[in-house]
Amino acid sequence: MDMKEKIEQLVDYIMKNCLWQFHSRAWDRKDQNAGVLTKATQILCGEAVELETPTDRCFWVDAVCLAEAYKSRYPWLAAMSKEEIKQIMQGLHERMDYLTITGSLNLELTDQHY
């Protein structure tokens, strides 16, 4: 299984099970993807996660659940080094940004108001 296929597995889990990636506006989606995926990467890599603000905590709870699901579903993650995990999570982040923001066909994303 190459990197791309692995990323697609990670994407598929998010798409089937999560809601945080689908806020209604592009700027929120950008924040959500970055917030949750950065923290999930930190958790998967055993790094400290910043929990200063309520917003941080909110990203973090989604990230914890995501990281747990990844660990239990995708054994190949365990065999990866931190660097590899960061790399694949970076790829995931880019893919998610593409699917939910830059490549999205949702015409409401750029509406300036909620």
Added chain:
Amino acid sequence: MPYHEFECSKCIPERKKHAVIKGPGEDLTSALPQGYLSTIPGSISERGCAYCGAKHVIGTPMKDVIHLSHGPIGCTYDTWQTKRYISDNDNFQIKNTFATDMKEKHIIFGAEKLLKQTIIEAFKAFPAIKRMSIYQTCASALIGDDINAIAAEVMEEMPEVDIFVCNSPGFAGPSQSGGHHKINIAWLNQKVGTVEPKITSPYVINYVGEYNIQGDQHVMMDYFKRMGIQVLSTFTGNGSYDELRGMHRAHLNVLECARSAEYICNELKKRYGIPRLDIDAFGFTTLAEGLRKIGMFFGIEDRAQAIIDEETARWKPELDWYKERLRGKKVCLWPGGSKLWHWANVVHEEFGVDVVSVYTKFGHQGDMEKGISRCQEGALAIDDPNELEGLEAMDMLKPDIIFTGKRPGEVAKKVRVPYLNAHAYHNGPWKGWEGWVRFARDIYNGIYSPIHQLALLDISKDEIPTDKGFETQRMLSDRDLSEDITASTVLHQYSGKYDCLAELSGKTYPRFETDLAHAV
């Protein structure tokens, strides 16, 4: 783009972009229908209006409020007693509805005087109720009555009352969704921040986008109370007017129906810094994850886990009894908005059914993004469906059951497809662990109804078995199941009561003494 063109809609080409079938290798950047656009006149769409989206969907579940529509009588009458949003104050808001009953002379000369008189009469008729929401309608919007001014005048004269005004006439948008938006923003601008709530726990949430259909909110409140969480307000099922004025003091907004209520969460985040956490309370694993996230957010994950363990142990054998019997059944998931994504994946995972189609009457593209992501490959996704397309889809897909509204359910009945009420539920609540089993039970009872089987027989042509006086659901559902399953002593059918809410009232909850000291 894998658009699906309906035969019946070939003559209205603009419909083509409103249905897609997500094929292999396709994702949201190649498979997303258009959404929330102007309805095609004469298409016999299933959409409602922006007035009903505001008044009927979001406004009226607020329980301690006189809901007054400023307009001719029909708007009020038609949106009265057609939903199952109950409340713990004896369903005041279901039983009573109020209107100015505008007549021709008011259209010509204005109806502000009538409005004021009606407001005062209504408060007089129900002296215990001191809160009111006034809803604009097409007629009062078009004649330009200043409802805000009248409401202010009455509040000046009657200081004990408080009035909320929602200007969302029926024509304000392509569907009821326009009204969801308008009332979200209006409530936020007019009422949030006008009451300072008493904080009694360090863990304070608003529960948003929850309308207490058949008691869903009561079920969820039980979990929140068991966790020691203070629910400042529910927007809006079983919600209290004054509690909803204090939404700004929550630490977290827990959002369910993002379609109808994400606006207020987004604004509360922007204006007050309250984060928004989207959860699904439908389904075992989804609800468990939702409660865990809330628990983690507050550092009380253990309390969530205790509930998850207890409820899962109690109800899983019953859920699985149904799953074994529903596996592979084809479902058309045709609700109004949010349920298409709340349910699309979890009904497949936990009931074993296959979602062959999703549709949304008033959803936006964002709802389709979620729904299409969550349903299986090959599912037909339809935006703003109409009568003929629904029939054509059922003919093409041959679903075993359809989850939709009451009237479209009657359409399905005629082509011999059993239906469950996706908006109001058959025998809900459907949220919570027990609720989810109730949903499974309702599906099972729909699909394996012996009467449904009889409906498929043509006595003039088919071979009619004459050796049977009856059949049971079990005889139908267990025919091809292995003995492991049919004789299982672990799995069993739903064992709850007809009214599963009764035991919640009067229940006592743990007092987390340490929490009280930390309440801010």
Added chain:
Amino acid sequence: MLCDVKEKTRGGCINPIFTCQPCGAQFVSIGVKDCIGIVHGGQGCVMFVRLLISQHFKESFEIASSSVHEEGAVFGAVKRVEEAVDVLLMRYPDVKVIPIISTCSTEIIGDDIDGVVNKLNAGLLKEKYPGREVHLIPIHTPSFVGSMVSGYDVAVRDFVTYFAKKTEPDGKLNLITGWVNPGDVTALKHLLAEMRIDATVLFEIENFDSPLMPYGNFVSHGDTTVEDLSGTANAIGTIALNRYEGGKAALYLEKEFGVPAILGPTPIGIRNTDTFLQNLMTLTGKPIPESLVRERGIAMDAITDVTHMFLADKKVAIYGNPDLAIGIAEFCLDLEMKPVLLLLGDDNPNYRNDPRVKALQENVDFPMEIITNADLWELEDRIRNQGLELDMIFGHSKGRYSAIENTIPMVRVGFPTYDRAGLYRHPVVGYAGAMWLVEQMANTLFTDMEYKKNKEWILNVW
């Protein structure tokens, strides 16, 4: 006089008895074969009426909307009617009758639906649908006038006015039923058949109660044809059973084509059915057959079993469509009951001068109130706050909480009755309807006696 007729003194409405005019027009439209109406207004005006009708009949009916959105409300929306007609005609090849039903919004913005019909007739229909029979009928039903009852009346008149065409006398009778159930139409047609009267029944809605078949798709719809409607001008007479729901059409036919009209009585109860049969005899010259004497006898026998034993002196409140409410009040009096409160739920000024209302005023020997422009709060307030004691309530399902909250037994009648199964199948008119109504009353009282343990033992030996 012990019987007062009063108008509600409050300005607003708490718990309405009726919805607005477009609903009545929509209800008429579904009674016509190959007809799908277009309601010109917001989508809720259709969506909720379809839901309401569906709640009542447990069936779905097809009605379209012109889906007026913001732009239309500001700049006018007749274009959307044009588009709606075209879309309907393209996708429903059998449709030939399209009433364009206005609402409050489109009346206020002044959309010219008559003009658009002319335009479509001259343009779209000629160009795109040459040779196709299409009838576009503008029906003005602003929601701020009257109620669903007047909307029904207006729509029946407009359908008849549009189609009625004098050719040769056909010897048939026009029977305009008013807003009734399929069960009523069956009962009325049975009476006509027994009298061997050939009649045009407006509207043929027996198939609103449509089957679930092992094949095909049976969409519930009425069966009154264009020919039925155009033939109304050639009838020997018209009986409009409900003065306020079809009376206008009967009077139109009389004025325009000299077809004699009889308004009423709503044949609820034995006496009103007798009168109806006498009217049939007068107009057609056909005798009343022995079979109906016998049928009446069976009803009389059943009614006698319960009347003076159980029903006498029971105080009742009645609300709903005026002809239905008045008809039931009259029947109740024959049953020795006391209709102490009658709620007529719109502002029609004619109720006050209705001969039946006048007769009540002149003759009842107990305090009775008749409230016009009424809402259900008139009932609720009297029970809760003014000490009104009732033994029974007659009305439709929207008032169910007046009964439930105050634990007063209720007999569901009229429209809608969504909180009971299958009531649309049963008649309240004719001898069959009289018998059914009385037995419903008795059984409702019996259940209540048992539930409240109120002399329920009396039923042991009855």
